[in-house]
Structures are given as C-alpha cells and as structure tokens.
Amino acid sequence: MPINSLSFHTEYNQFYIKDKKCTANTNSSKFWTDKAFSERLALEYGIIGIRTQSYGNIKGEIIILDRSTNILENGLFNHIVEGGIDINSGELQILNCPDNQIQLELKVIPGKYRVRIYSSNLSSVKETDLAHDTDNDYYRIEIWPSEEMETRVLKQYLE
Numbered sequence: 001m002p003i004n005s006l007s008f009h010t011e012y013n014q015f016y017i018k019d020k021k022c023t024a025n026t027n028s029s030k031f032w033t034d035k036a037f038s039e040r041l042a043l044e045y046g047i048i049g050i051r052t053q054s055y056g057n058i059k060g061e062i063i064i065l066d067r068s069t070n071i072l073e074n075g076l077f078n079h080i081v082e083g084g085i086d087i088n089s090g091e092l093q094i095l096n097c098p099d100n101q102i103q104l105e106l107k108v109i110p111g112k113y114r115v116r117i118y119s120s121n122l123s124s125v126k127e128t129d130l131a132h133d134t135d136n137d138y139y140r141i142e143i144w145p146s147e148e149m150e151t152r153v154l155k156q157y158l159e
Helices: 034-039
Strands: 003-009 014-019 041-044 047-051 057-064 079-087 091-095 102-107 111-120 138-145 152-155
Touching (some): 003 102, 057 102
Parallel strands (some): 057 138
Antiparallel strands (some): 003 057
C-alpha cells in the first residue's frame, strides 16, 4: 500500500480527482451545489471535486487500497466524507484548479472506486480566500474498489 504525497498549489479552495479520459464540466451548476459545498465533495461522472479550507498550498497524501480500512480515526480529523468515482481509463489524476494541471497520476485497475477524504487542521486557515504559507490544512485520501457511488458524510466540520 504505497502512500503518495501531495504538495501543490491550487486556487478557489478546491482540487480534483478524475479519470484521465473524463470530460465532465466542473463549472456546471450540478457540480458545486450548496449541498456539495457543505459536504466538501462535488461529484460528476468520472470526476470528484474536493473543497479545501486553504486557497493556495495543498498538503496531503493519497493511498490506493484493496478494500476499506474501516478505521476512521475520528479524533484526528475535522471532516470525513466519501463518494464514488468511475475510473474507466485505468488512470487516476489529481488536478489543481483552475489550470487543471496534473499534480499526480496513478495507474489503477479500470472500474468503480470509493474515495474517502479526511480533512484535518482546517481551523489553522485564518483567511480562506487568500494564500498563506502558514496554512496547515491536510488531506488524506483513501481509494478502494467499490460499487457504492453515493456521497456520505462521516464527520461534518462546522465552521
């Protein structure tokens, strides 16, 4: 279970996990709905939007698993949310916003996956619309094969 580190710049408090061949539009009114914004997870076929607390520098890790860990470590994280994604191409990409520049690309077996995002240190971000080197929010992403596609909030962050 290799852990891939994430460290990149993004804007508009979001970044994406997507199937390499996905052509979905993240600007559609169906993507960042009020519910998706609150849940910190937007879903469209082949792409997931992750809402971040910080505007600029993203730090985290992504792990591809064989199955769910079922270990939520609630006390370590401010927010935990899950959703599903189809990765039909067999290539999963992490993209920044708004450039859609590839920050990481991983090969996976084509199919449906469950994605769990653990967000921590969200209160360290004092201004969510400006980039600061002192922002310390962190995102742990676990991905495993699953037919379950619906969004489920396991722990809600209250701002």
